[in-house]
Amino acid sequence: MSPADFTYYWWIGVGALAAGLAVFFIRKSAAGPEVRQSLRFPSWCVAAAAALALADWLLSDFAPPSLFRHASSASLALALGRLFVLAFFDAGIANRLGLAAERIFRDILQGVVYAAVTLLALSWAGVQVTSLLVTSALFTAIIGLALQDTLGNIVAGLTLQVQQPFEVGDWIQLDDGRRAGEVMEINWRAVKIFTLDCEQVTIPNGLLAKSQIVTYTKPTAVARQTVFVQAPYGVPPERARAAILEALRDTPEVLTDPPPVVATFDFLENATVRYAIRYFISNFARRELIASLVRDRAWYALDRAMIETPMPLSGVEFRRPRSPEAAARQAAAEAEKLLSAVPLLACLSESERMHAARGMLRRRYASGETIVRQGEPGEDLFILEDGAVRIEVDGLEVGDMRAPDCFGEMALMTGEPRSATIRAIGEVTARTIHRDVFCDLLRANPGLSEAFSRALAERLEARRAGLEAARAAAAPSLRMQEKSSQLLAQIKRLFALN
Incomplete structure (x- = not known):
């Protein structure tokens, strides 16, 4: 075997081995359907190089000199070049080195590798590459003029990558104020954003370079x-x-x-x-x-807060004003009817309910809004007119409550802080009675204090039973979480983990 033959077969063998190791490394480090699909081209190139090397060994006497060798060497070079790019970006080498792994860099690096392989193949075929590059200056100028917009986008894309005013995942908006979206891709020609209208907008890099860009998620997401x-x-x-x-x-x-x-x-x-x-x-x-x-x-x-939201005036409407006295009487009658359905206030007479009704205020709450907070002082009794609320004690949900029930009686009657947090489930309408109203009722009828105390004791016992049941239901998960934390601490101590 001549030195030239030895060098050729050594190159094919070492190159095929390197390609196999690269494929194994990429599949292990970046498993996924897209990576497997990207490995098809270099795998076919390696197989073609091996087949051409075998053909050179068997059919060299029946083919033009060095035909199979040049073709197999070029195929193997293409495979190694493609595998280098995949290993550098998809297998995470670029991230470990702290380098950007945007698509535009991938495409440019891949293009440089393919161009180098092409020039190498032409050199092996006997073409004077230096003369070819010199004599093609006019052709290059023509192509440059024809593709000046594309080349401008490429240069602008490189500038964006160097400056990095935004990254994939950032929200940006151009100075026209009409297009705002999340950056999905940055490539050699354009940037793709996805808007809240579920539309994909492609913005050329040249336009981005000339525009003022607002990045809403930099320097922080706030x-x-x-x-x-x-x-x-x-x-x-x-x-x-x-x-x-x-x-x-x-x-x-x-x-x-x-x-x-x-x-x-x-x-x-x-x-x-x-x-x-x-x-x-x-x-x-x-x-x-x-x-x-x-x-x-x-x-x-x-x-x-009884602050009326102004409405735009687009016309003139004539209507007979309603008597304030009639409106007050109707509101008091509706409030008295609501009070008669509240078990806590069953001890009140009709005249006492009417007195309390005249001092009631209506309040509406949005879904999820906090009505009262645990630990805060309170001077109002809340009576649910419509909707439902959720009761939370120390962050634990202990039950719910629906109209026409009431809450806030303990803070109202005893002066203690709120014992629970109440949140609205859907829209809630409630009526409130201030402590001053109950002060008037108790002074006029001291016997009500005994009736209220019995009712409060019954409600307190029912709330205590509900709280114990909720804590008992949550105990297994709390014990599981505590046990998991203990085991995690033991594992970290045993294996000296931070």
Whole structure:
């Protein structure tokens, strides 16, 4: 065997072995259907190189000189070049080195590898590569002029990758203010974003390079949002702002740090004041749903504070005003009917119920809103007129309550802090009675105190039984969690894990 033959077969053998090891490494490090599909091309190239090497050994006397050797060497070089790119990006080598693994870099590196293999194959075939590159300058200029937009997008894409104003997963918006979406892909020609309308928008890199880009999720995922509401001129701004801020305390997905603020934004011509609710979120993809929830909470807060939301005037309506006395009598009759259905207040006479009804206030709450909080002081009794609420003690759900039941009696009668947290299940309408009303009733009829004490004792015993049952139901899961934590600590100590 001549030295040239030995060098050739050594190259084929070592190259095939290296390709096999690379395939094994990639399949082990990046298992998945896309990776397996990407391995088909280099696998076929290795198989073709082996077949061509075998043909060179058997049929070299019947073929042009070096035909099989050049073809097999080029096939093996293509396979190794493709496997190098797959191992570098898909097998995680780039991530371990802290390098970007965007698609544009993959495509450029793959193109460089293929170009190098092509030039190497032409050199093996006897083509003067240097002369070819020099004489093709005119052809290159023509191609450059024809593809100047494409080349501009490629250069802009490289610039975006170097500067990295955004990454895949960020939310961006161009300066036109119309297109905002999550970045799904950054390639050599364009950036693809996915909007909240479930539309995929492809933006050329050249356009991005010329536009002002707003990135909502950098440098952190925290983004400020603004919602506007209006209130009448006659309502003091401090009162309106306090009512809205109170409603935002437990709004889901609204961050408490930084805290939300309510600012007096503008004075409008229709005798209203516009307020700006500024709050922060960390899940920008749900910004519209969170904004809707903030508007709902603001509406219910203003309604409970008896602040009427101004309506736009588009016409003139003539109607006979209703007598305030008649409206008050009807409201008192409805409240007295509700009080007669509450077991806790069964000891009240009809006149006492009418006295309590005249001091009642109606309040409405949004779904999931906290009505009272455990540990806070309370001076109101809440009577459910419509809807249901959930009872939580120390974060544990102990039951629910439906109209026409009541809650808040212990804090009202004993002065103790609230013993439970009450949250609305769906929309809830409740009536409240202040402690001053009960003070008048007890002073007028001291015997009511004994009746109230018996009723409170019965309700307290029922609540205690419900709490014990809820804690007993939750005990197995709590014990399982505690046991799991203990075993985890033992495993970490045994194997010296941090």
